[in-house]
Amino acid sequence: xxxxxxxxxxxxxxxxxxxxxxxxxxxxxxxxxxxxxxxxxxxxxxxxxxxxxxxxxxxxxxxxxxxxxxxxxxxxx
Amino acid sequence: xxxxxxxxxxxxxxxxxxxxxxxxxxxxxxxxxxxxxxxxxxxxxxxxxxxxxxxxxxxxxxxxxxxxxxxxxxxxxxxxxxxxxxxxxxxxxxxxxxxxxxxxxxxxxxxxxxxxxxxxxxxxxxxxxxxxxxxxxxxxxxxxxxxxxxxxxxxxxxxxxxxxxxxxxxxxxxxxxxxxxxxxxxxxxxxxxxxxxxxxxxxxxxxxxxxxxxxxxxxxxxxxxxxxxxxxxxxxxxxxxxxxxxxxxxxxxxxxxxxxxxxxxxxxxxxxxxxxxxxxxxxxxxxxxxxxxxxxxxxxxxxxxxxxxxxxxxxxxxxxxxxxxxxxxxxxxxxxxxxxxxxxxxxxxxxxxxxxxxxxxxxxxxxxxxxxxxxxxxxxxxxxxxxxxxxxxxxxxxxxxxxxxxxxxxxxxxxxxxxxxxxxxxxxxxxxxxxxxxxxxxxxxxxxxxxxxxxxxxxxxxxxxxxxxxxxxxxxxxxxxxxxxxxxxxxxxxxxxxxxxxxxxxxxxxxxxxxxxxxxxxxxxx
Numbered sequence: 179x180x181x182x183x184x185x186x187x188x189x190x191x192x193x194x195x196x197x198x199x200x201x202x203x204x205x206x207x208x209x210x211x212x213x214x215x216x217x218x219x220x221x222x223x224x225x226x227x228x229x230x231x232x233x234x235x236x237x238x239x240x241x242x243x244x245x246x247x248x249x250x251x252x253x254x255x
Numbered sequence: 256x257x258x259x260x261x262x263x264x265x266x267x268x269x270x271x272x273x274x275x276x277x278x279x280x281x282x283x284x285x286x287x288x289x290x291x292x293x294x295x296x297x298x299x300x301x302x303x304x305x306x307x308x309x310x311x312x313x314x315x316x317x318x319x320x321x322x323x324x325x326x327x328x329x330x331x332x333x334x335x336x337x338x339x340x341x342x343x344x345x346x347x348x349x350x351x352x353x354x355x356x357x358x359x360x361x362x363x364x365x366x367x368x369x370x371x372x373x374x375x376x377x378x379x380x381x382x383x384x385x386x387x388x389x390x391x392x393x394x395x396x397x398x399x400x401x402x403x404x405x406x407x408x409x410x411x412x413x414x415x416x417x418x419x420x421x422x423x424x425x426x427x428x429x430x431x432x433x434x435x436x437x438x439x440x441x442x443x444x445x446x447x448x449x450x451x452x453x454x455x456x457x458x459x460x461x462x463x464x465x466x467x468x469x470x471x472x473x474x475x476x477x478x479x480x481x482x483x484x485x486x487x488x489x490x491x492x493x494x495x496x497x498x499x500x501x502x503x504x505x506x507x508x509x510x511x512x513x514x515x516x517x518x519x520x521x522x523x524x525x526x527x528x529x530x531x532x533x534x535x536x537x538x539x540x541x542x543x544x545x546x547x548x549x550x551x552x553x554x555x556x557x558x559x560x561x562x563x564x565x566x567x568x569x570x571x572x573x574x575x576x577x578x579x580x581x582x583x584x585x586x587x588x589x590x591x592x593x594x595x596x597x598x599x600x601x602x603x604x605x606x607x608x609x610x611x612x613x614x615x616x617x618x619x620x621x622x623x624x625x626x627x628x629x630x631x632x633x634x635x636x637x638x639x640x641x642x643x644x645x646x647x648x649x650x651x652x653x654x655x656x657x658x659x660x661x662x663x664x665x666x667x668x669x670x671x672x673x674x675x676x677x678x679x680x681x682x683x684x685x686x687x688x689x690x691x692x693x694x695x696x697x698x699x700x701x702x703x704x705x706x707x708x709x710x711x712x713x714x715x716x717x718x719x720x721x722x723x724x725x726x727x728x729x730x731x732x733x734x735x736x737x738x739x740x741x742x743x744x745x746x747x748x749x750x751x752x753x754x755x756x757x758x759x760x761x762x763x764x765x766x767x768x769x770x771x772x773x774x775x776x777x778x779x780x781x
Contacts, residue, residue, distance in 0.1 A: 201729070202729075202733060204732065204733070204736050204741065204744075205729040205730070205732050205733035205736070206729060207728075207729075207732060207746060207747070209741070209746070210490065210516075210679070210741070211512075211516065214492045214516050214519075214520070217491075217492065217493055218493075218520070218523060218524075221493070227493060229487060229491055229493070229494060230487055230489045230490065230491035230492075230493070230494070231487050231488050231489055231491070234488070234489055
């Protein structure tokens, strides 16, 4: 679920549709400006605040999606 | 053409940490640093720095020593910096966001490095057989036994306070040293000219290795104000904006590209925290004023944008301009303004003779900020030279930047005399990147050139000659990221059968830059 939404955000920001869930953000050529836009999209579209350091630590769609889900689990009422 | 800065007297020994100590004495309970909700007072920071200084002196790392600092933005970072200065030594920042391989390369470039200060989060990144590492957290128990008063260390305005890496043109980063007098003069100018005071709280948003970060870290402590540090290794617009919103921050120093990000963040989400700042001091790369126009014109925007120019070799900032005076509709570049106190700008021709008013010339910087030179690149020190002005020999640094002075008396930077490039505010030596590429398996030769995006932003394009077999762009980039900071990793990689050569037998970079390139072109293009 989360992974598909995250992947869609990445594809839009990278302007390419062949990103897999295991592709590395930086190997894809991701730069800081793209990162900031993706960070903003996580807030606006997924309702989650993802610190930049976590985006560096989890540089794939699969990894950051797992992180986002773990945060949602710990903050759920 | 000479632009003269105002002459403002400095104390007999303009030593940066003395100014901090004066605030400690006057206001010991004032808050010096806020980090992750934790507050450290001036007295507490001073006591910890004194103990660390005593530790350094006892180890023989006193006056003239060089101390590496590889720490995240925490109060300990300021303890390490102030303690090093108090010992009479100079610090060298190592950005923990860099790959370990890059940090090792930089470590090897510091002549006589005494030791390097780390934390549990950074220790593994700078391990070296040649240099002792000291974990400041593990050292805490030992330091607690030392007196909390400053050691007796003679320091003068001519002593080196810090040295930062900047790009060379030889494939090796250069370590350029700054003197206390220059750093004191810079912050004293900011304090007096812009009225910074004990309420002028700062937030640091730039990476630790930059020269501007040294100023951003120390200026609030120089003014008796509070320094806010983000609990983040990497610049985080979301967290930065939240701190700006929730705390009474007055001043931010950053590269132009970081300012665009913050402005875009605010514009997209409708906040007003940035517009409520007193000052943003920014520069470091060609300014795209149109990126700021709409925001700058917002009703109620009381933030003054100071567009600044300078070089690491001359203590970071040499001139400053209030961007409110610039009409973004004009086609010419926004000025960088007038010199700092005790700083002069000389515009000269290739024989070091002054050009006439209105004419272009090479920008040379003279005055208090001229640094102590490169510590690891002797021949490059020829850029520090003297020229004749008013019948006297004046020590200057030749920046290699071209400029002219407007009718209004403001400096405008027009470009480079040589091929040096900046990407997102960071000076980059393409040969440094080429060396790293050529070391990769599967790459026979590499050339790196500057190209421009549709939006006019500089980026690097690498041309690779494969050593047989295919080179996948994503794979090359991933391998390069282990060796180089992200800013130095090219935005695009193109394979080419052979590199074009000029009639002199050198790689023809102009031909490469002019080649029409497709962003995700595969192999065999040119």
